[in-house]
Structure formats: structure tokens, C-alpha cells
Amino acid sequence: MLRRFFSLRFFQNAVLRNTIFVLLLLVTAFGLGYLATRHHVQRDVTHNASNSLEPASVEVLKQLTGPVSITVYATEHDVRLGDIRKIIRDFLSLYQRYKADIKLVFIDPEKDAEKARAARIQLNGEMVIEYAGRSEHLTRINEQIVTSTLLRLAHTRDQTVMYLDGHGERKLDGIANFDLGTVFGAKLKQNGFRLNSLNLALAQEVPVNASVLVITQPQLDLMPGETDKLLRYVERGGNLLWLVDAEPLRGLERLAEKLDLLLPPGIVIDPDSGMNVSATWAIGATYPLHAITRNFNLITAYPSARPLIRNENTGWKHHVLVEAAARGWVSRKAPKGKPVFDKQHDIPGPVVIAMALERNINDREQRIVVVGNGAFLANSYAGNGGNVDLGVNMVNWLAGEEHLITLQPRATKDSNLLLSKAQINIISIGSLLGLPLLLAGVGILIWWKRRRA
Template sequence: MITLNKKLRWHHLIQNGVFVILLLLLVILLGYLAAQTRLQWDVSQNGRNSLSEASVEILQKLQGPVQVTAYATEQHAQLGDIRKIIADFVALYQRVKPDLSLAFIDPVAQPILTQEADVQVNGEIVIKFNQRVEHLTAINEQAFSNALMRLARAEDKLIVALSGHGERRLDGSANYDLGEFGRHLRTNGFNSQPLNLAIEQDIPMNASMLMIASPQTDLLPGEVDKLLNYVDQGGNLLWLVDQESLRGLLPLTEMLRLTLTPGVVVDPQAEQLKAPVTFALGAIYGQHVITDNFDYITVFPFARQITIDESEEWSSVSLVEAAQQGWVETGDLNDVINFDQADDVAGPISIAVALTRNIQDREQRIVVVGSGHFLANTYLGNGSNLDFGINLINWLTGDEELIVIQPRATLDSNLILSESDLTLIAVVFLVLLPVLFLVSGTLIWWRRRRKI
């Protein structure tokens, strides 16, 4: 009997020993895998603990090292350990781009270096890439990624906007204007200036493109001639045209081989989404760099149809088709809106086109959109109008490799716990749970020992 008990004890001892060895091996293996593999799940509302797809795309387009220098003291009066905040934030970018380096300089200990870098505030970040420099005083993804976008441009791009006829202004604050869009253009590294052809002799040679945004009065014949000469010489153009008169620009449509149908696009699908039927919803896009992987809804209020005429000179693509079950309404919008087969044009309706041709050993690029409203301050926030508009500008200025969805501001707010909440969490995890595990382990050991 004694021999049997000894055998059982040796059996349990060996069994427990093997179990401990296997457990240790498992822990070591898991530790090795944890050191070699990094997995991360971001469960925050807007992915605040990981980079957006747009930011990742921007980083992938930066060919070469990026130097980030943070001019920050060890402690910040309001933010505390600001260096840790910056390091944790920049680490999100370093995971995607390992050659993005981060260095810290104490502005108090090294005032000369701080002054040479033209740093103004504690915590300011200086980003360098390809001999170009950007300064940031805000620590968030939208600001940082937009700075990288500006650095990614090989040179500054100038957009000239026709003025003098009541056009929508890129710096205007009225609902009709494009001021908010202009602000985003500047954020993305574009410069803009108005151009009055009644005063200026010609369109500047350093302009990357010209924008015509819904003139409200007729252009003078001499101004039209200057525009036609600009296009004839290969200038890039964005023309936002509304349902009103062409204001003397009919010769431009003839040069581009386009027909702009009178009337307003009516889209019954918009009404189903509780929007006015005069809001044409863009969801079907042509095969083009501008719309590549662009799977978002755009909204074009009071749009008009643009028909591409056959031409051997121009290569053309319909960028946006809307109103699949709609039509072009030629009647009074204040009356009952119904499709009239005799006068109206049935959908689908093309409301934006892109044109190209080879001239003077380069590709000329032109985009005509049948709605100036879609970039106006009132409607820019609808759908993905901003993204589509920035894509247009990137392509027209020759920066199609920078076409990405614009980084969004973080929506999440911080979780703030009171002292009592922190105390409760500490008691549960540091006291109650360990005691529970200890008691459970002791009971299991005692029961097993009794069986032996």
C-alpha cells in the first residue's frame, strides 16, 4: 500500500513537473512571438489611436527620410510631459515609415538653435523633407498629415482665379463663395490669386492652372480672347459653370467641343434621401485618375448637363454621372416638377467631364463641372465634395500622385476619470482580483492534496 502511494505521488510529481515545464515553454514562446509580432486594434470612434488611410497613403508617397524636430522642454505648463505626448503621436507615423526620425531640442537650454529654426512656442514641431520645411504648433493627425502633403509637393503650385465679373472667390466668406475650399487648398500647399483680365495683360506664365468660377456678368470680348489664347497655348483649366448664361464664354465650349444643355438636373434619388430633387447625387464615376478608388457620394446642387461632342483633338472622360432615374428639367422649378418627354432630357446625366490633349510636348488638362455650387461654402461639407474638389486640383496641377482622401479631424473626446473612479479601478484590479486568484488557487491545491 505504501509502495502504491509512493508511486502515485511520483506520478503526480512528474505530471506536475511536466505541466510546469510546458507552461514555462508556452510563456517563453508567447513572449518571443510578442516581441517579434505587433498587433494593434483601435476601437476608438474615429481611429484616434491609429493613422487614417489617407495619412498612410501620404507617407507611402514620401520617397526619402523625413526629419521631425520637436522644440519642447521636459515639462509643459499645461500639458505636462509634452515630450512623451509628441513621441507617442509621432510613433504612429514611424510604424508606417521607419525612416521618419524624431529629435528633441530644449528651447530653454539651446536658445540659439531655437532662434535659428524660427521657433516661436514651446512644443513647436519642425518637419523637414527634401530641403522643404513646415512648422506645426498643433499635435493632431490632420495638421501633421497636411504638413506632410505640402512637403510632398516638389514646388509651390499657383492657381489663378478669374475675377471682375462677380465670380465665386477662393477667399470669400459669403455662402456663394469658395472660401472654405480655398482654405483647404492653402492647407494642401496651393497658392491662389485673383486675375482680372480687364487689367492684366495676360495670364501669368507661372500659373499651374486657371479657374473660372461662375461669372455673373458677361466677359468683354478682349477678355474672352485672352482666355481662348490661354487654352489654345495649352493652359490647364477648371471651369465651374452653373445653369445661368455662359456670360460670353460660348466660344470656349466650342473650342472644347462641349455642349451645355439648358436646364437643371432633377434627381429623384436625392428626394428619397431627404434632399431637394435639384441636388444631383454623384455615385457613378468614369474611369479616370481623379476618380480612381473614389467610392463616395458627391452632391451637385442645381447642376446642368455637359455633353461631350465627338472630337479627334480632345480625349474626354465623363467624370460624374447622376440622376439615373432623373432628367434635365427645362421648365420653371417653382411649378410642379414632372418629366416632360417632349422638352426634358432623360437620365443618366453627365455633369462633369475631363479633357486632355497633347500640345507642345505636354499634356493639357481641362475639367468642366456643371455646378459651381458643389464647392461653395454652403455645400462643400455635403458628401465628399471636398475630396473630389481637391482631387480635381491635384490632377490639373500635375500632382495626381498626391490624390488621396483628405485627413479628417478626430471626433473622439478624452475619457476623464474622477479620483473615486481611479481608486475603485485600483482596488478591483490590484486587490480584489489578486485575492480572488489566490483563494481559488489555494482551494484547488487543497482539494487535490486531499485526494492524494
Template sequence: MRAGRKLRLLARFHNTVFVLLILALAGMIGYLSQRYSRQWDVTQNADNSLSRASVGVLKQIRGPVVITAYATPSAPRIGNLHQAIRKIFAPYLRANANITLRFIDPTRQPRQTRAAGVKINGEVVIRYDGRREYLTTLNESQITNALMRLARGQAPLIFYLSGHGERKLDGVANFDLGAFGRRLKTQGFKMSALNLSIAPAAPTNTRLLVIAAPQVNLLPGEMKKIHAYIKNGGNLLWLLDPGPLHGLQPLAEQLGLILTAGVVYDPAAGRLNLPPDMALGISNDSHPIMRHFNLITVFPDARRISTNDARGWRATPLIDTAQGGCVTTSPVTSDFQCDPKRDAAGPVAIAVALTRQVENRTQRVVVVGDGAFLSNTFLGNGGNLDLGLHIVNWLSHDDRFIAIQPHALKDARLDLTPLAGRLIGLSYLVILPLLFLAGGIAVWRRRRMR
């Protein structure tokens, strides 16, 4: 009898100690959770984390960034507007301690709202280093591009040659590069057309000059101005289509280029059910433009680009193609076969980067044997857009902003109504714990009755 009583007392003691240990552990976890903050993003595509590109832009922020949201506490169809804005900017605040977020209610502080030039409820103003950006659409792409524009400082100026039927960076035709030009603007670049038949010379304040496939011959005087621009160390992006150079042969000689006739035939494109005149690019990751670039690029009607390392230029191939293919002057059809006697065997380079030192500074040139890959028709194919942005950032000496490809969205966001959120919270925080407690009491009572 005494032994049974001692066993019961011992069991009760053990249970008491166990409960006290559980309570102590819970208290320790609560204390540590208040003192230290740790978060893990377990969504499939890291939906609650910033992309590598956004993190890279934040690393370029050297001073305080003040984000001011001019928003009422609530809004129709949104509910708690302040909470929604905080949620969007939370990853940026966690990633960079120099960023602060504050709110101004337009209904209570109308003077400050008008002074800031804000016109829409929920509009956000980002201030950095004496400059500001306005945002009415809030997502990672818009926010990161705004921070990139602020981090660049003065907007780099790009001139593109015009007056000869070139592809325009503000054009809307399928042939033009308007969509690419708009994307450059979102990243902080400014663009202007350059007609060398009128302008006395190529401007010296430009980050780079773009020559995109002229359709008629340049005048000798225009070519002299381009020659002087290159001689003085100007940066250049030259997009070449197959066919005649339309007066730009002296430029090819000045850059040490060897341009042979013909178009590239790549059998790999046919295996992906692409048209026979398409070529798939293979990146040379030894160059900064292509570093960490692992996207497929697609080039319609590409031409071969070779160099002879003349005039002090250092040439690096950027894109190779036509592994198992060739360069041919024959029409490329669906049943085309390379002729070893007539066609030049692949792989061949279709894009090269050139550098040299001019008066203690590095001159940069990129020549691509295809002007269409950045056109409105083909810009969205594979990684063409990303490649174009890489090239322009490198040519403008903004290596720190060479973008990396965004990851694809794989899982969708689940938005709950306030009522659904409260019901789920009630179920997990109240009902389930009570059920576990009731089950434990029932087991305890049954064991005690034995």
C-alpha cells in the same frame, strides 16, 4: 502503500515538468517580444493607425525627414509633454523608417530655439529636402498636410479669373469658394486672382486657371487671352452655372462642349428630403479623379454637360445624375413631374474631364455644370470637398496626391490621469496575479490533504 507513493511522485514530477514548460514558454514569449515588434490596432475606427491618405503621402517621401519638437519635458495640464508628442508621431515613425523625431528643450537650448524661429513651447518643425513646416497644432490632419506640402516641393500656383463677379477662392460670401481655397492652401497650393482686362496674358507659370461662373460678359480681348491659354496647353477648371455664358461661348466651342438650356431634376434628392433643385452625383470610377471615390456628392441647380469630341479632345464623363429624372426648363418645385414631350430624360452627365496632347504634354480640363457645389454654402455637403480636391490635384498633374476620403470617427479616446493609470496597472499586474496564485495554492493544499 508503495503504489500510492509512486502515484504521488509521478504527479509531483508531472507538476514540475508542467511548471518548467510554462516558465520556458513565458521566457520564449519574453525573448521574442524583445526581438520582434508587432502591433495590432483593435479600435473600431483604427484610431491608433494612420489613414490611407496619410500612408499614401508617406509613400511619396523619398528621403530623410527630421521632426524636431521644441518642448520642455513637462507642461501644465498635459504632464509629460515629450511622451504626448511621441505618441502622436509614433504611427508615422512606424510607417516610414526615414522619419526621425528629436527633442530640444527651449529652456536649456534657447539659442537653437530662437535660431529655428520657434515661439511656442511644444512647437514642431518638420524638415525635408531643404524645406521646413511649422506646426503648433498636432493631429493627423495637420501633420499629413504638412508632409504633403513638403513632398510637393514648390507650391503649385492657381489663378482664378476675376473682374466679372466670379466666385472667389478667397471670398467669404456664401456664393464664394473661400473655404475650398483655404483647404487648398493647407495642401500646398498658392492662389492669385487674374484680371485679364489688365494682365497682358494668362500666366504660363500657373498649374491651372479657374473660371467660376462670371456674372457679366467678358470683353472680346479677355476671351482672346483665354483662347490663347487653352491653345497653348493650359489646364482649366470651368465651373458653369445654369444660364447665359457671359461671353464664354467661344471657349465652349473650343472645348467641343454642347451646353443645353435647363436645370437637372433628380427625384433621388427628394427621397432624401433634399430641396427639389438638388441633384445627387453618381461617380464614373473609370477615371483617375473618381477612382476609389464612394462618397455622395450634392449639386444644386446643376446643368447638363455634353461633348462632341472636337479638336482632338478626349472626353470622359465624371459625374452622372438624374437617374429617373430629367433636364427641364420649367421651374422645379416640390411637386414637379418630368414631361417626356418637353424634358430630356436622365441620366445625364454634369461633369466631364477633357484631355489632349499639346507639344508632347497632356493638357487637362474639367468642366462642371454647377459652380455652387464648392461654394461656402454647399462645400460641406457629402463628398463635395473631396471631389474638389480630387479635381484640382488631377488638373495640376499631382495624381499621386489625389486624396481618398477619411473614415469617420466612431469611438472616443479615453484619457486617464497618471493616478488612474497606476491603479489600473497595479490591479492587472500585481493584484490579479496574486489572487490567481492564492487560488492555485488553496486548490493545491486541498488536494494534498485528501
């Protein structure tokens, strides 16, 4: 009876009921607020993850062990862009989500003109990013630019990549289709490497400040003295990227011997790659485990590649990087028409076309990468699949910057809705006829029911 009395009294007393409801609501709100301060949960539900950073950017942020300072010189209102500070703040908040010690400071270049002049600011909205005692200016803002800037600042030391020149080799800063500068070289510069040419007919030795030496296919024979300088560079532990095409070695035979490599003549034939390309294109799709190929899952293409064969030698550790043509072969001659396997002369696949070599020398680790193809990084072909990404990974590893080998960017998903002609007609008819008829029918039904009532 007592329980029933209080129960009835509770439901009949509106003041008591409302008071308890308000108290419960306040307790719930306080509890949710407390949990929100202790646990942060975010989820990007946009179709193409436009409110999240690429995995490559997140990986770069993980490599930054110290704080990052970003100073933005922007007015409170821009005539063309409006609230430019909000645009920049919202964008950089994506980075702060993954790295809490990114400090963002805004300075009005009109009110603090002295600071703007001292920082050599040229444009409204210009940013200065500082990390580990180094800084860079940015006048444009997007994920690729900001992440590349952080990647450059993350380099532990200044790195110089030199490339052999003077014999018709591909140039790392060249713009011809044959050269490597437009895509590959530009990417290396973007990532903080300095590029210099090296003519061994003029230089006494390969400079000691060369982090990596790149050798591409010479069109003229190297003089014996030039080859001697290359061998001395290898003997003292220099790091090397050798892109060797299916052509005569032109004085580099002794370098192949030094690296315990056999470079038989012929090109790789890959007729069953399934990529609808020439059979003389070797396709790399899966890669053995190595620091260079860590998390790398992009297809790479090698036009007219040559095979690499290693000699068994305890002096070097050989690691296969790219193997192709599992159902293909090595042909001594370029095929004319449809390629056909010749049992007497051709060598069946799979074929190794890229290899990493390591050894300990002079109390340090020496690293060398040999690729049986230089065209895959040429301006004409570097944009195919993950060619340039793999090339940059190779240079990062050779330069001892393997911590900067990042995950590859995901493909941007198409956010457009594509409709067939029939679907468009259905939507149009439904909007113009179906919806009005439906509303009219509902109105008639309501009128009919009311009339009967």
C-alpha cells in the same frame, strides 16, 4: 518497468520536476521574444479606432519616399500639460508605425536656448517638420494638422492656382456665401497651393506659372480680347477648371467650342434621389473610374446643375466624372411646385454634370475639368457630402499631383452609449434592489447549508 520507474521517480522528485519546468519556461519565453523581434503584429480594438491613423494619412505616408525629420522643442515638464514630450511621442508613434524613417528629436528650449532662437521657436511644444529640403512649423498637434503638413511638403513643386476675376465671378479666397474661399479655397491652401486672382483686362496673358486656372460663372460679359487670352492659354496647353452654372455664358461661348462641348440650356431635375432635398439638386453617388474618382465613394450634391454634352472629336479624350438623375431629366425651366416631366421639351436622364478632358500638346499632357455647377463648391454648399473632397481631387489631378489624391477619411464613429428610459430604469432597479437581494440570497443559502451540515 523501467519506464514506470522513471515516471514515478520524476513525479516524486520535486527538484527535478521544478528544474525541467523552469527550463521549459525559459525556452518558451526566449522563443516568444525571438518571434516578437522578427514579426510585429498590432491590432486596434478600440470602438472608433482612436489608436490608428485614418486611411488618408496612411496614403499620404506612402507617398513620402524619403525620410522625415521632426524636431520638437519642448521642456521635460510643462506646467499646464505635464509630460508634453510623452504626449507628442505617443501621438507621433502612430506615424512611425507606418513610416519607420520618421526621425524624432527633442530639444529643451530652456537648456538649448540658442538652438530655439535659431529655429525661431515661439511656444513650448512647437515642432519643425522637414522633408525633401522643405520645412514647416506646427504649434498644434492632431492628425488633420500633421497629415496636411506632410501633404504640403510632399508637393513636388510650388503650385499656383489662379482664378478669373473682374466680372463678378466667385472668388477662391472670398468669404461670401457665393464665393469658394471658406471651405474649398482654405482646403487648397492647407494642401500647399497658392491662390491668386487674375484680371485679364489688366494682365497681358495668363501667367505661365499658373498650374491651374479656375473659371467660374461671370456676371458680366467678357470682352473679346479677354476671351482671346483664355483661348491662347488653352491652345498652349494650360490646365483649366471650369465651373459653369446654368446661366448665360457671357463671352465664354468660344471656350465651349474650343473644348468641343455643348452646353444646352436647362437644369437637372433629380426627383428620386432619395436624399430628401429639392428636386433641383442633382446627387452624385457612383462615379466612373478615373484618377480623380479613385477610391472616392462619397455623395456629392449639385444645386441647379446644367448638363454637359460632348462633341465627338478626336482632338480630346473625354471622361465622365459625375453622372446623375438616372430617373430624372433636364428641364428648360426651374419647376414651380412638384416637378413633372414634359415629354415635348424635357430631356430624360441620366445626365453628365462633370467631365474631364485630356490631350497631348507641345509634348505634354493637357488636362481640363468642366463641371456644370459652381455652387457645389461655394461656401454655402461645399460642406455637403464629399463636395470639397471631389473639388480638391480635381485640382490635384489638374496640377499633375494625382499621387496626392488620397482615400477619403472614414466617418467618426459615435463612442457614446445611448440608452432608452426603460433600459436606464432596469439598470437602476437592478443596481439598487436586484444586486443586494442576490447577495442576501446567496448568504442565506450558505447559512442554511452550513446549519444542516
